Amino acid sequence: MQNEIANYSKSEAKRELARLSLLLKRANQAYHRDDDPIISDSEFDKLKALNQEIEKHFPELKRRDSQSQTVGAKPARGFSKIKHSIRMLSLANAFDENDLIEFDIRVKKHLGLPEVHQISYVAEPKIDGLSLSLRYEKGRLIYAVTRGDGEIGEDVTENARTIKSIPEMIESDYDVLEVRGEVYISHEDFLSLNKKQEEKGEKPFANSRNAAAGSLRQLDNEITKHRPLKFFAYAWGEASKALGQTQFAAIAKLNSLGFETNPLTKKTNSIMGLIDHYKLIEQKRNSIGYDIDGVVYKVDDLSLQLRLGFTTSTPRWAIAHKFPAELAWTFLKKIDLQIGRTGALSPVARLEPVTVGGVVVSNATLHNEDYIAGLDSNGGIIRDGKDIREGDWVQVYRAGDVIPKISDVDVSKRIQVSQTFNFPINCPSCNSSTVREENDAVRRCSNFFDCPAQVIEKLKHFVSRRAFDIDGLGEKQIEQFFHYKWISEPSEIFELEENYLQDLLEKDGWGVRSVENLVNSINEKRLISFEKLLFSLGIRHLGEGGSRLLARHYLTWSNFSKAMENISNLESDSWDDLISIDGVGDMLANSLMNTFNSERQKAQIYRLVSKLNIEDQEHRIESDGKFSGKKLVFTGTLEKMSRGEAKMHAERLGAQVAGSVSAKTDLVIFGPGAGSKLKKAEVLGIRAIDEDEWIKLIGTE
Ligand code: IVH
Numbered sequence: 271m272q273n274e275i276a277n278y279s280k281s282e283a284k285r286e287l288a289r290l291s292l293l294l295k296r297a298n299q300a301y302h303r304d305d306d307p308i309i310s311d312s313e314f315d316k317l318k319a320l321n322q323e324i325e326k327h328f329p330e331l332k333r334r335d336s337q338s339q340t341v342g343a344k345p346a347r348g349f350s351k352i353k354h355s356i357r358m359l360s361l362a363n364a365f366d367e368n369d370l371i372e373f374d375i376r377v378k379k380h381l382g383l384p385e386v387h388q389i390s391y392v393a394e395p396k397i398d399g400l401s402l403s404l405r406y407e408k409g410r411l412i413y414a415v416t417r418g419d420g421e422i423g424e425d426v427t428e429n430a431r432t433i434k435s436i437p438e439m440i441e442s443d444y445d446v447l448e449v450r451g452e453v454y455i456s457h458e459d460f461l462s463l464n465k466k467q468e469e470k471g472e473k474p475f476a477n478s479r480n481a482a483a484g485s486l487r488q489l490d491n492e493i494t495k496h497r498p499l500k501f502f503a504y505a506w507g508e509a510s511k512a513l514g515q516t517q518f519a520a521i522a523k524l525n526s527l528g529f530e531t532n533p534l535t536k537k538t539n540s541i542m543g544l545i546d547h548y549k550l551i552e553q554k555r556n557s558i559g560y561d562i563d564g565v566v567y568k569v570d571d572l573s574l575q576l577r578l579g580f581t582t583s584t585p586r587w588a589i590a591h592k593f594p595a596e597l598a599w600t601f602l603k604k605i606d607l608q609i610g611r612t613g614a615l616s617p618v619a620r621l622e623p624v625t626v627g628g629v630v631v632s633n634a635t636l637h638n639e640d641y642i643a644g645l646d647s648n649g650g651i652i653r654d655g656k657d658i659r660e661g662d663w664v665q666v667y668r669a670g671d672v673i674p675k676i677s678d679v680d681v682s683k684r685i686q687v688s689q690t691f692n693f694p695i696n697c698p699s700c701n702s703s704t705v706r707e708e709n710d711a712v713r714r715c716s717n718f719f720d721c722p723a724q725v726i727e728k729l730k731h732f733v734s735r736r737a738f739d740i741d742g743l744g745e746k747q748i749e750q751f752f753h754y755k756w757i758s759e760p761s762e763i764f765e766l767e768e769n770y771l772q773d774l775l776e777k778d779g780w781g782v783r784s785v786e787n788l789v790n791s792i793n794e795k796r797l798i799s800f801e802k803l804l805f806s807l808g809i810r811h812l813g814e815g816g817s818r819l820l821a822r823h824y825l826t827w828s829n830f831s832k833a834m835e836n837i838s839n840l841e842s843d844s845w846d847d848l849i850s851i852d853g854v855g856d857m858l859a860n861s862l863m864n865t866f867n868s869e870r871q872k873a874q875i876y877r878l879v880s881k882l883n884i885e886d887q888e889h890r891i892e893s894d895g896k897f898s899g900k901k902l903v904f905t906g907t908l909e910k911m912s913r914g915e916a917k918m919h920a921e922r923l924g925a926q927v928a929g930s931v932s933a934k935t936d937l938v939i940f941g942p943g944a945g946s947k948l949k950k951a952e953v954l955g956i957r958a959i960d961e962d963e964w965i966k967l968i969g970t971e
Pocket residue numbers: 358359360361394395396397398399400401452504505566585588590
């Protein structure tokens with residue numbers, strides 16, 4: 271190459287540098303901006319080396335836009351992130367009238383109201399778009415953020431400013447007002463947008479929700495500007511003063527401030543009223559002009575909403591009543607088994623592709639062996655007891671965004687020789703024996719540490735988007751590195767650079783740039799939040815909600831690990847303390863105990879932790895923090911509010927609620943039937959108050 275270059279004439283060199291500059295720029299953009307590389311890493315490296323070599327021979331020809339200095343530098347990509355001042359939650363679902371009645375009962379129970387009491391609700395369509403939070407300060411739009419994971423979303427302000435139904439300025443005397451709602455595209459606009467996409471030779475969108483999401487998340491707001499996005503306001507986040515005393519009044523206020531609100535919003539004070547409105551909206555579904563996937567019911571009185579509060583991910587004061595799922599018949603070609611990170615053997619139906627509700631479906635979950643046999647998790651009969659076999663005609667349905675399921679089998683189409691499906695007794699990955707625990711429909715591979723499929727799935731979970739989210743280390747790379755025997759547990763990801771850098775550089779598909787990027791993104795993630803770390807560990811029953819609860823309770827890894835070390839010691843309070851956390855049930859508590867009782871599992875976790883820098887959880891104390899830092903214990907029966915509500919108020923005001931009284935307890939709240947805990951408080955000289963006094967203290971009367 272060097273000889274050739276030395277023979278270049280000046281004009282040849284100049285032309286070649288211009289060509290390389292263009293090529294490298296395009297390749298960089300495709301790689302970094304569009305996530306869609308046009309050349310391989312090694313080709314890229316070769317072109318870059320050639321560029322550098324020519325520049326070395328003809329330094330006077332070096333272009334101002336030369337790409338030779340950009341090795342490893344990663345151009346800014348995507349949107350910056352913004353933390354929501356108040357979390358953006360999702361909604362719990364109701365699928366039939368029964369679920370709705372149960373919701374109403376739960377609401378009253380939580381509020382300590384009799385069942386005959388009638389609660390006022392607001393019902394409105396559930397728009398199938400994507401949610402957005404708009405922050406106004408002194409009437410001016412400051413930023414617009416997508417929901418993201420509910421805590422942190424993407425800053426799409428410049429794109430939101432191009433949407434006509436989002437005002438830039440609102441006439442208001444609110445210092446801060448966060449307006450929340452849904453961005454969507456109407457049916458008519460969706461059809462013409464897709465027509466344009468096709469005319470331009472671009473891929474049409476699968477449905478209007480995808481089109482809305484794809485349009486709002488454009489890096490170039492010139493593109494968003496030409497997309498027909500609209501916005502309905504239906505909620506709010508931070509507000510420097512109240513929008514009203516009821517949901518209905520607050521929505522009317524948003525409307526008067528210049529936001530579009532849904533005209534099918536209705537207030538009613540009976541469940542029958544809600545059902546009537548649901549039926550009306552369902553009737554109008556096809557003529558309404560935009561996609562809706564159900565009806566949302568919200569408790570109208572905002573002071574009751576406040577008392578009801580939230581579970582880990584949804585408000586207790588609202589529910590989404592979903593429209594029935596769409597159905598389609600298709601042929602079941604094969605039943606495959608997948609092994610999950612907890613060893614669960616999950617059967618999957620491979621289907622002849624079929625369109626269900628606008629989406630092509632080719633796989634459906636079959637849950638477990640009982641489900642295939644026609645039994646539900648309690649041993650009850652489903653599908654009239656019809657089993658599912660390879661070669662069957664099956665009815666597939668989708669409800670919302672969930673994985674497709676099978677609702678029925680056409681036995682009349684079954685061929686004579688068809689055979690019941692034999693669920694394997696040994697693990698299809700490692701051939702170890704499988705076990706089915708009592709009261710568990712799931713069969714699991716017993717080879718927890720060494721089953722290749724389990725190990726790979728655990729690693730995939732560890733690097734997944736909601737866990738460590740390591741750029742450049744996706745499912746494909748995890749499989750590769752596992753097969754090279756470079757990683758078999760999470761801690762080894764952080765040893766890759768030390769042990770296998772040279773080997774990786776020699777592998778096909780890896781170049782200097784991609785290896786450098788990978789190493790950087792792994793090192794970036796050595797600093798991790800306590801909550802994310804907990805979720806990433808992949809402990810059974812410990813999801814994101816549970817991880818958040820544990821992180822908020824223990825605050826630091828060191829507190830948590832000490833508590834876990836003590837958890838099976840009957841002398842210590844660790845177990846009581848763990849199960850006193852609102853939202854932590856026996857299943858999670860037992861799973862944590864099993865994890866920390868296993869020396870091998872514990873060692874894996876500690877090896878990982880030794881490579882990390884774990885950020886402590888910020889202690890979230892609400893503004894008035896009346897009980898901040900205080901430890902409270904409830905005992906006996908509360909008569910005016912449920913335990914759940916009482917705990918929620920305590921935590922809202924900064925307290926920690928414990929299950930047992932100790933010298934560290936600050937306050938005991940007792941009701942009728944209080945026994946040994948109240949006595950212990952007396953002995954220890956701890957202040958004890960009854961429910962009336964408690965209600966006065968928290969000020970909900
Ligand atoms: S209320 C605190 N109202 O549905 C809960 N959500 O499945 C605030 N959605 O994330 C949400 N229409 O994106 C609410 N009328 C409506 C809605 C609505 C659509 C979306 C929203 C939410 C999702 C939950």
